[in-house]
Amino acid sequence: MVKKIKNLKEFSLSNDRFEGANLMCPGCSHNIIVREVLNATDDPVIVATATGCLEVCTAVYPKTSWDVSWIHIGFENAAVAAATVSAAYEVMKKKGKLPPATQKMVDEGREPKIVAFAGDGGTYDIGFQSLSGAFERGHNFMYVCLDNEVYANTGGQRSSSTPIGASTTTSPAGSVSYGEKMMKKSMVEIMADHGAPYVAQVSPSKWKDLVKKVQKGFEVYGPVYINAQSACTTEWKHAPEDTIEVSDLGVDSCVWPLYEIINERDEHGIIYSTKLNITYRPKTKIPVEEYLAAQPRFRHLFKPENRHIIDLWQKAVDARWEYLQKREEAGV
Amino acid sequence: MARDLKEIKDINEIKDLGWDELIPGAALFSFTEPVEDVAEVPMEERPYAPTNSHEWQVGDWRVEKPVYNRDLCIDCQFCWVFCPDMSILSRDKKMIGVIYEHCKGCGICVEVCPTNPKSLLMFPEHMDNDEALSMWPKKEEKDK
Ligand SMILES: Cc1ncc(C[n+]2csc(CCOP(=O)(O)OP(=O)(O)O)c2C)c(N)n1
Ligand code: SF4
Ligand code: SF4
Ligand code: SF4
Ligand SMILES: [Mg+2]
Numbered sequence: 001m002v003k004k005i006k007n008l009k010e011f012s013l014s015n016d017r018f019e020g021a022n023l024m025c026p027g028c029s030h031n032i033i034v035r036e037v038l039n040a041t042d043d044p045v046i047v048a049t050a051t052g053c054l055e056v057c058t059a060v061y062p063k064t065s066w067d068v069s070w071i072h073i074g075f076e077n078a079a080v081a082a083a084t085v086s087a088a089y090e091v092m093k094k095k096g097k098l099p100p101a102t103q104k105m106v107d108e109g110r111e112p113k114i115v116a117f118a119g120d121g122g123t124y125d126i127g128f129q130s131l132s133g134a135f136e137r138g139h140n141f142m143y144v145c146l147d148n149e150v151y152a153n154t155g156g157q158r159s160s161s162t163p164i165g166a167s168t169t170t171s172p173a174g175s176v177s178y179g180e181k182m183m184k185k186s187m188v189e190i191m192a193d194h195g196a197p198y199v200a201q202v203s204p205s206k207w208k209d210l211v212k213k214v215q216k217g218f219e220v221y222g223p224v225y226i227n228a229q230s231a232c233t234t235e236w237k238h239a240p241e242d243t244i245e246v247s248d249l250g251v252d253s254c255v256w257p258l259y260e261i262i263n264e265r266d267e268h269g270i271i272y273s274t275k276l277n278i279t280y281r282p283k284t285k286i287p288v289e290e291y292l293a294a295q296p297r298f299r300h301l302f303k304p305e306n307r308h309i310i311d312l313w314q315k316a317v318d319a320r321w322e323y324l325q326k327r328e329e330a331g332v
Numbered sequence: 333m334a335r336d337l338k339e340i341k342d343i344n345e346i347k348d349l350g351w352d353e354l355i356p357g358a359a360l361f362s363f364t365e366p367v368e369d370v371a372e373v374p375m376e377e378r379p380y381a382p383t384n385s386h387e388w389q390v391g392d393w394r395v396e397k398p399v400y401n402r403d404l405c406i407d408c409q410f411c412w413v414f415c416p417d418m419s420i421l422s423r424d425k426k427m428i429g430v431i432y433e434h435c436k437g438c439g440i441c442v443e444v445c446p447t448n449p450k451s452l453l454m455f456p457e458h459m460d461n462d463e464a465l466s467m468w469p470k471k472e473e474k475d476k
Contacts, residue, residue: 012409012422015370016375018418021434026437027439032414067370068370205414241439
């Protein structure tokens with residue numbers, strides 16, 4: 001059942017099913033994303049969480065911060081856990097073996113929503129094979145990547161999501177290096193190319209866009225991938241109070257474009273239509289430099305010898321924004 | 333002797349237990365009794381178990397706390413949606429106040445508050461809230 005959320009006041013009527021006094025850092029975006037995702041529905045939710053900050057800091061024995069059914073799974077297999085729950089649920093439903101409370105909600109049109117949360121390390125890198133497999137098999141669940149572009153929970157190692165020029169503990173900037181050498185992997189397109197019915201990129205600072213996309217994702221049948229920007233005060237090294245501002249700078253510079261890709265398949269699984277929609281267009285596209293300047297992980301790029309990396313960044317962001325607009329225009 | 337968490341009803345008993353005193357793999361419960369439809373039950377009415385982090389507190393992480401000024405608030409709920417720690421209490425579309433047991437003092441709520449002057453401001457943890465309210469700044473002229 002789609003929850004009615006016309007505006008923020010209405011959204012604030014939600015009763016959080018994720019609890020305070022967890023041990024996430026002050027100002028952590030992971031928490032804001034989890035709240036927005038869970039509060040997008042009042043239906044029952046079953047969550048699988050890959051190892052990473054979110055899992056480790058919300059389930060420190062003997063405590064839990066989860067009021068929904070929650071599965072603590074390995075670093076590399078959140079997608080499998082969620083897919084398995086989804087498959088088991090479908091069989092139990094078909095056989096009429098759901099627990100009575102669940103059956104009652106299903107009868108009211110309130111199907112349980114199955115969600116996997118994982119970090120970028122657990123998604124772009126180590127969890128990729130299980131994620132790819134679950135999407136290829138077409139299970140009905142939502143996968144949310146909490147993308148802070150670094151292995152935050154183990155002290156800030158680079159991942160294939162870390163963008164060029166970022167200083168991390170395994171790509172440190174110094175006298176001979178400007179930091180990370182590789183460009184960020186295009187995870188959204190990679191997941192869309194699995195033929196998933198719905199794939200989207202979101203930012204917690206644009207809460208309404210995020211909630212709408214999550215609601216759309218809950219409505220389609222099949223695997224849904226949501227790539228969520230997650231500004232990390234500890235590893236991006238900005239002040240905790242600046243989390244929302246840094247997120248906004250990412251969105252308004254088009255470093256973190258907000259868009260969705262919708263695939264439609266026929267009964268043989270052939271994709272007959274792919275549409276890309278840009279869901280937020282900045283009124284004025286701000287220079288990437290402003291986004292980089294707000295985060296000390298990029299501080300060294302402002303030295304004269306590293307300036308060319310900022311130019312490269314701008315070029316890459318412009319090219320990608322151009323590409324997205326072209327795809328949107330062409331309806332592919 | 334190993335203890336099963338199910339048997340423990342008092343949070344203080346858990347706090348004093350060592351790892352070696354817990355039954356390994358014992359389930360952690362969010363509530364002391366089944367809650368069928370959690371989304372319909374507000375925080376105040378939930379039968380929280382001592383093993384739910386809600387029953388614990390992280391307020392002592394703060395050196396500064398957000399203080400709320402009802403007189404200026406327009407109930408926009410920006411603070412509610414962007415608080416990472418479920419520490420803004422809103423009821424019936426109205427902002428009510430800060431849950432100090434869970435607030436980590438990140439300051440996001442203050443940053444996103446759109447009123448002028450702000451309806452939430454950071455003050456030293458040790459300061460009395462009434463004193464903070466008495467020192468509230470006046471409206472700031474915006475540079476055009
Ligand atoms: C198989 C395996 N390898 C390594 C680890 C150690 N480990 C735990 S969390 C983590 C980093 C998680 O990074 P990410 O997925 O980006 O999540 P974040 O903490 O940044 O939210 C690592 C390497 C593990 N738990 N399991
Ligand atoms: S290290 Fe980053 S992602 Fe992890 S809890 Fe802290 S702010 Fe959140
Ligand atoms: S300071 Fe941070 S944790 Fe505390 S109420 Fe404000 S946003 Fe929430
Ligand atoms: S952000 Fe400010 S004005 Fe809006 S509800 Fe919170 S305290 Fe009130
Ligand atoms: Mg990460």
